[in-house]
Amino acid sequence: MSESPAARLQKLFEGHRLTPTQRRIAHCMVRGAAEVPFLSSVELAELAGVSQPSVTRFAVALGFDGYPALRRYLREVAPAERVGVPEPDAEQNAYQQAVEGEIENLRRLVAMLADPGPVEEAGRLLAGSVPLPVLGLRAASSQARGFAYFAGKVHPDVRLLDEGGSMLADRIDAAVEAGASALLCFALPRHPREVVEALAYAREVALTVVTVADSAFAPVARHSDLLIPAPVGTGLAFDTACAPMLLGRVLLEAMADAIPAAQQRLEAFDAKAAARGLFVE
The missing domain is CATH 3.40.50.10490 (Glucose-6-phosphate isomerase like protein; domain 1)
Known part of the structure; x- marks a missing residue:
């Protein structure tokens, strides 16, 4: 089995001393590894619950010129399309969506x-x-x-x-x-x-x-x-x-x-x- 996007992201973060805010961004990115290469800095900031400048500083802390450079890198090392990440079913209720989320967590554990x-x-x-x-x-x-x-x-x-x-x-x-x-x-x-x-x-x-x-x-x-x-x-x-x-x-x-x-x-x-x-x- 090939290395998962989440595993590749974790390797990217290893060895970097991150602030609590930056760890929050990193955690968010790992949880949504297949989606992150397609997000803008504003979208990632909203998803992580931080400010947009925090995302930019995070990218710089990892050694990139800015978030666009980080995103380009992620698109190179991650799948070219959103494979295996099902879109939420609008007809499912909140309880069903929670179970679907846990199923996805178990898939990540498998990887x-x-x-x-x-x-x-x-x-x-x-x-x-x-x-x-x-x-x-x-x-x-x-x-x-x-x-x-x-x-x-x-x-x-x-x-x-x-x-x-x-x-x-x-x-x-x-x-x-x-x-x-x-x-x-x-x-x-x-x-x-x-x-x-x-x-x-x-x-x-x-x-x-x-x-x-x-x-x-x-x-x-x-x-x-x-x-x-x-x-x-x-x-x-x-x-x-x-x-x-x-x-x-x-x-x-x-x-x-x-x-x-x-x-x-x-x-x-x-x-x-x-x-x-x-x-x-």
Whole structure:
């Protein structure tokens, strides 16, 4: 599978120190990678919710003479036409359009996974950390809890960190003292300040931070050793996170593949569950 327009855009932004406003523009461009080469600077500014001069400064920050030069470059590296991006169906209601948006997010995840290297590396890091702290606060707490629940079936010691406060650093310290070498974080908008601070602290105490976030330009990026993006849907009043949830399951698979005793642990759990009558068959 060829590299997606979104992946090519992310490579363009790598290595540049961007301001928060510029990261917002970059995030917007990645989410609409197939459309961006056809947008004017005014249209991109409106889409990103910034001023038109901010778009011009952003292009200059990337090393171009201005936005027209950036757009010409994008048209050279992106498909010549808007392939595979369906136009919104005017007859669909808002709920249907939100679902269509999530389907498109999953397609982007498929394209990203064409290179399994980052996920496989993350799986090895997570499998090798005993214990394994899994962090997710507020909107991301359900993602972290779901991962921790299933991970506990194959990993010997998973520690869920889904509550903030002054004890969060204490729990990170306890994991390090018990032998942890990596931390997995789920970070979704709006990004809590506590998560950014917790990741900065985790790296201070020598943990390798693996992060699932909505964008490679999320505020947690600078405190992550390995960040794997999965977009969220914004078509409803509250964001939808189908792609981050599925990416979490993919990471579980990669981690289980890196744990020699994973299958044995699963079979042992199934035997105990049957003996205790845990599930209704």
